[in-house]
Amino acid sequence: MDVYVNKPHCTGCSHCFDVCPVAVFEMRDIAQDPDGSKGVINADTAPEDKKWKGVNDPAIYAKWNNDVQKCHDHYKKKSVAVNGSACILCQACLIECEGECITITDDQGQVYQSIYK
Numbered sequence: 001m002d003v004y005v006n007k008p009h010c011t012g013c014s015h016c017f018d019v020c021p022v023a024v025f026e027m028r029d030i031a032q033d034p035d036g037s038k039g040v041i042n043a044d045t046a047p048e049d050k051k052w053k054g055v056n057d058p059a060i061y062a063k064w065n066n067d068v069q070k071c072h073d074h075y076k077k078k079s080v081a082v083n084g085s086a087c088i089l090c091q092a093c094l095i096e097c098e099g100e101c102i103t104i105t106d107d108q109g110q111v112y113q114s115i116y117k
């Protein structure tokens with residue numbers, strides 16, 4: 001199984017980290033890698049156009065940067081799929097992801113994309 005996060009879309013909500021039963025995700029502090037050049041945030045298999053380069057997607061940012069989220073750690077961290085090979089395709093993260101930014105590809109090449117419910 002391959003798992004990656006579209007970093008500019010990730011709100012840092014930690015839902016994926018909280019629900020995954022096999023610890024595929026790690027939440028990493030953007031302050032450690034503000035422009036993504038150090039490999040802290042871009043440590044999963046996200047393709048080039050979905051890597052962290054220091055800029056959030058404006059539409060997703062506007063949707064989720066409200067007062068409730070400001071009380072939490074939104075946009076201070078990004079999820080990194082550090083252990084995608086452990087994924088058991090339970091799909092819990094796929095329905096919890098605010099940024100609709102998780103992509104999973106199974107061993108047969110079938111692609112699963114998160115849709116927030």
Ligand code: SF4
Nearest residue numbers: 020087088090091093
């Ligand atoms: S689908 Fe995979 S990555 Fe997502 S929560 Fe389940 S085991 Fe974890």
Ligand code: SF4
Nearest residue numbers: 010011013014016097
């Ligand atoms: S659930 Fe989605 S938006 Fe939230 S931290 Fe995980 S990848 Fe990012």
